[in-house]
Amino acid sequence: MLKIDLSTCTKCGNCARVCPAFVIEIEDGGPVEKYPENCIECGHCVAVCPVNAVVHERMDPAGFPAVEDPGITLDAFNHLARNRRSTRRYKKEPVSRADMDKIISSARFAPTGENAQELEYLVIDDPARIAAIREAMAKQFKLLNALVKGLYGFVALAMGKKEAQRSRASLARIVAKWAEGKEAGEDPFLRTAPTLLIIHSKQKTFMAQTDAGIAGYHVMLAAETLGIGTVWNGFHQTFCKINGGMRKVSLVPKGHNVLASICLGYPAVKYKRNVHRRPVRSRFVGTGES
Ligand SMILES: Cc1cc2nc3c(=O)[nH]c(=O)nc-3n(C[C@H](O)[C@H](O)[C@H](O)COP(=O)(O)O)c2cc1C
Known part of the structure; x- marks a missing residue:
């Protein structure tokens, strides 16, 4: 699996040091691939080698470009993160295929637990399909509304009054x-978004949901850099988890779990200010100034 060129290897040992699965051991002659069955294909051994002496047979060498300074300051990052708003009014045109490709390609570099890389991305911008999903969500909401009303005593017991x-x-x-404004284009379900991104996976690993949360936020920040608005759709995601009909109308492949739903589009409303957030609650243990 690993090809290590011992004639150029400097024997610095970094390939073994960074390997999360302890695949490589340093012996007298240099690094030796000892436990290939444990490899999670993270590529760190290849990327860390100062002299390109390590090749991973399952990974394309072209996928290892030189590290570049991204030129981002903490201030710039914070501006990006603070400027992002959940967008609930969109222009009609869907996000262009080219922009959607760029956004998803960006999510590709989000970390995944054990480097699983199992997330799949489904982009829906067919207006008829979007309308069908919206209608299906309206039905679910009606049902949920009736249930919460009818079983209010239990709901209050479970959630607190x-x-x-x-x-x-x-x-x-x-x-x-929805009843009042549907005809006028109100949309409390998909928030008038012309594009819906569903992140799904067949994988049922412990970390799949967390992987999708991280990837979803990559999507949101990447979209923000392109002037594209987003809003996470917790309702669609939850309905998909509990209702096969919702997964079907949303074209989720059989046997897959929906891990994130994100509405996207070009914002029809512009925010002039950032928003207030509660001060962060944090504790530092053992890092006090002396
Ligand atoms: C996991 C998650 C689920 C959400 N679900 C919904 C949703 O179903 N509908 C909606 O309009 N907004 C939804 N939101 C957006 C939140 O309401 C929003 O992030 C929050 O109010 C803060 O506003 P901001 O995103 O503009 O900072 C969701 C956000 C997250 C992180």
Whole structure:
């Protein structure tokens, strides 16, 4: 699996030091691939070698370009992160295929637990399909609204009174908004977005959900750099988890789990200010100034 050129190897030992799965051991003559069955194909051994002496047979050498300074300051990063807003009003045109490709390619570099790289990306911008998903969500909301109303006592017991009251009021408002405004183009479900991205996976590893959370945020930040708005759609994601019909109308492959749903489009509303957030709650243990 690994080809290590011992004639150029400097025997610095870094390939063994960075390997997360302890595949390589340093012996007298240099690094030796000892446990190839443990390899997670992270590529670190190849990337860290100062003299290109390591080749991984399952990975294309062209996938290892030289590291470049991204030229991003913490201030610039914070501006990007602060400027991103959940967008709930979109222009009609879908995100161009070229931009969607760029955004998804960016998510490709998000880390995944044990380097699983199992996430799949489904982009829907067919207006008829988007409308069908919206209608299916409306049905789910109606059902949920009726359930929460009918079983309110249990809901309050399970969630606590305050949260149950808030959920009941919010569900009722969403259902009413749809009834009042559907014809005028109101959309409390997909938030008028012309494009829906679903991140799904067949994999059921422990970390799949976390992988999708990280990849989803990559998508949001990458979109922000292109002036494309996003909003995470927790409702669509949850309905897909619990309802086969919702997965079917959303064209999710059989046997796959929906791990993230993100609406995208060109924002129809511009924000002039960043928003207030509660101060971060943090604790530092053992890093106090002396
Ligand atoms: C996991 C997750 C699920 C969300 N689900 C929804 C949703 O179903 N509908 C919606 O309009 N916004 C949804 N949001 C957006 C949040 O309401 C939003 O991120 C939050 O209010 C903060 O606003 P900001 O994104 O503009 O900073 C979701 C956000 C996250 C992170």
